[in-house]
Amino acid sequence: MILPQKEHLRQRARKNVIATGIDRLFIMYMRFLTFLLILMSGMGVTVAQNLPDTVYERQALEKLMALMNLQLTDLTFRDDYTKKDSFRLATVANLMRQPYGMIHFVEQFKDTCRNQKPEPIFSFALEQIGKETQQFRWEAADLSQGDSLDRGMNLFYRSLEFNRLLRKADKYLYKVFPPSADSAFAWLTPEEKSFLMKQFKQLLLEDTLDQSRSPQQIDSIQDAEEEYIKQFVRFGAKIRKDIIVSAGVAAAIELHREINLLLDEIKAGHLSARGILSDTAVLPPRTGIAQYLGRKEGWAIGGPEDNYYKGDSHFIIDFGGNDRYDLVYNPDNPHGTIIIDLAGNDIYNGLTDFTVGSGGMNVGLLFDISGDDIYSGKDFSLGSGFFGFGLLYDAAGNDRYYGDTHVQGAATFGIGSILDLGGNDVYSAALYGQGFGGPEGAGFIVDYLGNDNYLAGNKYKDVLRYDDHYLSLSQGFAYGFRPYVSGGIGAIIDYKGNDNYVSDIFAQGTSYWWALGMIYDSSGNDQYVSYQYAQGAATHMTLGILLDQSGNDFYRGKGLMQGCGHDYSCAIMLDRYGDDIYHAVDLSQGAGSANGFGIMLDARGNDAYYVMKTNNTQGFGDARRDFGSIGLFLDLSGTDRYDGNGGENRFWQTPSKWGGGLDEFILPDSAVSGL
Amino acid sequence: MMTGYRQILLGLAFLISVSAENTWSQESRSSEIDRKVDSLFVLASSGEVMHRDLVQPATDSLAAMGAAAVPRLIEIYDTQDARERQTINNILVKIGKPAVPYLVNSLTLDNAEQVGRICATLGEIKDTSAVEGLIKAVVHADWRVRSEAVGSLGKIGDSRGNGAMTYLLLDTVGLVRKSAAVAAGALLFEPTVKTLVNMLADDFYGARLCALEALVKFGAHVVDAIADSINSERGLIGNLGCLALGRIGGDSAVAVLVGQLDSPDYIRRAMAVEGIFETGSSFGCGFVELMKERETHPIVQQYIRKVMDKHAGR
Numbered sequence: 001m002i003l004p005q006k007e008h009l010r011q012r013a014r015k016n017v018i019a020t021g022i023d024r025l026f027i028m029y030m031r032f033l034t035f036l037l038i039l040m041s042g043m044g045v046t047v048a049q050n051l052p053d054t055v056y057e058r059q060a061l062e063k064l065m066a067l068m069n070l071q072l073t074d075l076t077f078r079d080d081y082t083k084k085d086s087f088r089l090a091t092v093a094n095l096m097r098q099p100y101g102m103i104h105f106v107e108q109f110k111d112t113c114r115n116q117k118p119e120p121i122f123s124f125a126l127e128q129i130g131k132e133t134q135q136f137r138w139e140a141a142d143l144s145q146g147d148s149l150d151r152g153m154n155l156f157y158r159s160l161e162f163n164r165l166l167r168k169a170d171k172y173l174y175k176v177f178p179p180s181a182d183s184a185f186a187w188l189t190p191e192e193k194s195f196l197m198k199q200f201k202q203l204l205l206e207d208t209l210d211q212s213r214s215p216q217q218i219d220s221i222q223d224a225e226e227e228y229i230k231q232f233v234r235f236g237a238k239i240r241k242d243i244i245v246s247a248g249v250a251a252a253i254e255l256h257r258e259i260n261l262l263l264d265e266i267k268a269g270h271l272s273a274r275g276i277l278s279d280t281a282v283l284p285p286r287t288g289i290a291q292y293l294g295r296k297e298g299w300a301i302g303g304p305e306d307n308y309y310k311g312d313s314h315f316i317i318d319f320g321g322n323d324r325y326d327l328v329y330n331p332d333n334p335h336g337t338i339i340i341d342l343a344g345n346d347i348y349n350g351l352t353d354f355t356v357g358s359g360g361m362n363v364g365l366l367f368d369i370s371g372d373d374i375y376s377g378k379d380f381s382l383g384s385g386f387f388g389f390g391l392l393y394d395a396a397g398n399d400r401y402y403g404d405t406h407v408q409g410a411a412t413f414g415i416g417s418i419l420d421l422g423g424n425d426v427y428s429a430a431l432y433g434q435g436f437g438g439p440e441g442a443g444f445i446v447d448y449l450g451n452d453n454y455l456a457g458n459k460y461k462d463v464l465r466y467d468d469h470y471l472s473l474s475q476g477f478a479y480g481f482r483p484y485v486s487g488g489i490g491a492i493i494d495y496k497g498n499d500n501y502v503s504d505i506f507a508q509g510t511s512y513w514w515a516l517g518m519i520y521d522s523s524g525n526d527q528y529v530s531y532q533y534a535q536g537a538a539t540h541m542t543l544g545i546l547l548d549q550s551g552n553d554f555y556r557g558k559g560l561m562q563g564c565g566h567d568y569s570c571a572i573m574l575d576r577y578g579d580d581i582y583h584a585v586d587l588s589q590g591a592g593s594a595n596g597f598g599i600m601l602d603a604r605g606n607d608a609y610y611v612m613k614t615n616n617t618q619g620f621g622d623a624r625r626d627f628g629s630i631g632l633f634l635d636l637s638g639t640d641r642y643d644g645n646g647g648e649n650r651f652w653q654t655p656s657k658w659g660g661g662l663d664e665f666i667l668p669d670s671a672v673s674g675l
Numbered sequence: 676m677m678t679g680y681r682q683i684l685l686g687l688a689f690l691i692s693v694s695a696e697n698t699w700s701q702e703s704r705s706s707e708i709d710r711k712v713d714s715l716f717v718l719a720s721s722g723e724v725m726h727r728d729l730v731q732p733a734t735d736s737l738a739a740m741g742a743a744a745v746p747r748l749i750e751i752y753d754t755q756d757a758r759e760r761q762t763i764n765n766i767l768v769k770i771g772k773p774a775v776p777y778l779v780n781s782l783t784l785d786n787a788e789q790v791g792r793i794c795a796t797l798g799e800i801k802d803t804s805a806v807e808g809l810i811k812a813v814v815h816a817d818w819r820v821r822s823e824a825v826g827s828l829g830k831i832g833d834s835r836g837n838g839a840m841t842y843l844l845l846d847t848v849g850l851v852r853k854s855a856a857v858a859a860g861a862l863l864f865e866p867t868v869k870t871l872v873n874m875l876a877d878d879f880y881g882a883r884l885c886a887l888e889a890l891v892k893f894g895a896h897v898v899d900a901i902a903d904s905i906n907s908e909r910g911l912i913g914n915l916g917c918l919a920l921g922r923i924g925g926d927s928a929v930a931v932l933v934g935q936l937d938s939p940d941y942i943r944r945a946m947a948v949e950g951i952f953e954t955g956s957s958f959g960c961g962f963v964e965l966m967k968e969r970e971t972h973p974i975v976q977q978y979i980r981k982v983m984d985k986h987a988g989r
Contacts, residue, residue, distance in 0.1 A: 627881035
């Protein structure tokens with residue numbers, strides 16, 4: 001009786017062992033499977049996240065669009081919604097055909113600027129202001145070709161390096177700029193040339209008195225302005241801006257090189273400012289001093305002490321000291337201007353328009369090599385190219401830039417730029433500034449280092465929309481005269497630092513009428529604040545993009561922003577890395593309006609999105625002209641917070657035509673659907 | 676004889692003088708009207724915030740002038756200002772039927788942009804007397820005129836526009852096809868159904884999404900046509916077809932949608948689930964519930980959850 005019982009117990013025990021073994025095996029197998037699954041999904045994520053940013057983003061966008069029965073090729077515009085004008089830039093026209101290419105274009109621009117060398121930057125910019133209808137580019141006129149180094153010149157200073165710099169300046173000021181300006185406007189009558197500096201200039205100026213004018217007065221001003229534009233259209237195509245702009249580009253490149261050679265010699269101890277300035281020629285009796293290189297009228301050469309310069313100068317070089325410049329320019333007598341300041345905390349004060357690195361129907365160059373400087377100008381100043389080329393190059397220091405209209409990297413029919421290589425800088429402008437591109441213009445600021453503040457607005461009220469907001473039309477903004485003259489390219493490229501961008505109406509990677517406005521901010525925890533039409537916005541057949549590469553950023557505003565395209569326009573707001581906060585009231589964060597496309601894309605980081613109105617934000621398309629606009633919202637990774645239509649780890653569509661969003665770039669389809 | 680001749684001459688002179696006076700007086704009246712229109716229009720089209728209160732009264736006054744204001748309004752309809760353009764449209768629409776003859780006569784103007792705007796205004800007035808004029812405009816060389824003309828034919832909703840609309844469904848310009856598709860949804864001309872189904876894969880998103888809307892308006896008649904093409908190689912036809920079927924609803928639509936739940940394409944499965952969600956069919960929901968266990972794609976799962984939540988809520 002006992003034996004069978006024992007046997008039974010033994011058998012049970014054996015069974016238990018076997019069962020436990022099987023269980024263990026099963027558990028191990030399951031653990032292995034789980035591990036494999038985690039590994040696979042991890043790989044999936046890794047694969048997705050190791051993709052180049054552009055591929056990763058593009059795949060996600062295609063996925064979202066596919067879910068909405070849209071294709072990337074749907075993001076395109078015709079070029080004939082209205083009659084085409086003859087001022088349309090090829091770059092803008094091409095990007096209108098494939099607006100998603102804006103991302104590539106911005107990166108290309110940024111890469112070109114990376115090495116802090118004027119040559120690639122200006123060559124690139126010059127290329128971008130080619131017209132759609134243009135077959136070839138006109139070159140600068142140079143009457144000095146074939147001249148030997150010092151032919152026909154009396155030398156006053158003995159330093160070879162210094163004389164070489166002076167000679168280059170002399171060559172550009174008297175043998176390149178004047179014939180280039182003559183050639184650029186050679187096809188214009190004297191009245192037409194005068195029109196550019198008078199009536200056309202007025203088109204870019206606002207008046208604070210508009211706030212109190214009657215409807216009849218405003219109507220008559222608008223009629224007059226429209227007439228000016230029509231008048232300009234009749235002869236504007238005869239302007240060969242390339243000629244004067246190429247002359248400016250060549251001068252900027254060559255003088256930059258010469259300045260660096262001179263600085264290298266000074267740094268190496270081979271030369272000194274005092275040595276250069278004291279080692280001068282013994283003049284023969286009765287020889288006119290003005291005949292000597294560096295001693296001409298309109299030229300000034302200052303030593304390392306604090307100096308004061310005033311007037312309508314052609315050329316100034318200063319070796320040091322804290323200097324003050326009171327600059328004037330007579331637009332009735334356009335000429336080139338070159339100012340080089342090698343050291344010191346300087347104050348540049350523009351007493352008239354067209355000063356401080358400004359090219360008004362000519363070329364204006366300002367190189368400041370070091371020191372904490374203050375640049376203050378009126379209209380068309382501080383790196384302004386108005387039918388010309390303007391450069392303000394600041395190599396170091398914490399600088400302040402103040403100006404009114406068409407300032408601080410602003411261009412209309414030309415190139416206007418600020419290259420600021422270091423320091424914590426403040427840029428303050430009222431209108432059309434800080435990377436502004438008017439018709440046939442490329443205006444830009446490239447700021448390489450420092451925590452910078454960009455402030456635009458607060459002077460000219462936006463009388464069309466508000467009684468308590470001001471036009472900015474700045475900070476990577478581009479503009480055309482609708483519907484007669486297409487706009488240009490306006491850009492801010494800011495590499496490092498925690499930057500603040502503050503504006504009101506129209507700013508921060510925005511444009512109006514066949515133009516491209518853009519901001520590329522590479523790193524730092526940045527703050528973008530604006531009220532309307534900003535942060536990747538585009539209104540009326542045009543393009544805008546704000547691309548912030550990294551940093552924990554903050555975006556705030558009211559509406560028509562953060563990836564909002566209105567009226568056959570496309571705008572992109574792209575933030576790649578960092579934990580970001582987005583705040584808006586309406587028509588924002590991936591909103592298409594009046595057949596426009598708005599794309600809001602945040603690739604990585606733990607982000608927070610807040611909107612006040614959910615009926616037209618976070619993936620919204622407005623049903624205008626019997627069909628739809630497209631609004632796309634994408635957050636590709638991270639743990640995110642939403643106040644609005646969006647939600648973590650999901651796809652959504654809004655009750656609109658056509659809008660939707662996707663949070664998380666879910667595994668590639670082949671990994672989950674067996675396709 | 677001489678006296679008789681003199682009398683005739685005097686008579687003629689009198690007639691000429693009276694006629695000239697009339698002409699002068701008419702011209703004077705007309706220029707007076709123009710001046711009135713212009714001065715009111717400055718206020719009506721004013722965009723500044725501080726003048727906003729003046730806009731509506733001025734618009735109303737212009738509309739109250741009726742047909743008398745129309746010639747001048749048409750004359751300035753070539754404006755390049757968007758606000759002015761919108762203001763003119765609003766006034767003409769307010770004037771309504773009395774404006775139509777003037778507008779139709781102006782369809783032969785040289786300025787295509789202006790003609791396009793006139794077509795659009797006629798569509799908003801919705802008077803059938805404009806139909807013949809609009810039909811003539813659908814062969815205009817400028818696509819903007821064709822687009823507005825066919826759009827307006829749809830808005831007026833007169834079957835005389837069927838032929839023109841069908842013709843423009845195959846236009847070379849996407850925006851014209853879009854307008855024709857919108858018109859098709861209004862005119863509901865059955866021979867266009869097949870074209871509309873094909874248009875679900877149109878290169879231009881505006882055309883395909885408007886074709887979807889049009890098909891939905893046709894209702895149950897188009898289920899077979901969509902079913903015939905649902906497995907087309909052009910995936911968009913099937914995807915958008917599922918959405919159309921969902922909004923049309925009914926058993927036959929649900930049956931087609933259920934057949935798409937096994938598609939190897941996850942987007943098609945998602946669209947089929949969405950279609951079933953739209954129909955609200957319990958029968959369809961049952962199939963969605965069955966696929967729940969085997970579905971692995973997170974997006975489709977999200978669609979399924981939506982159906983399940985709706986179903987559970989009943």
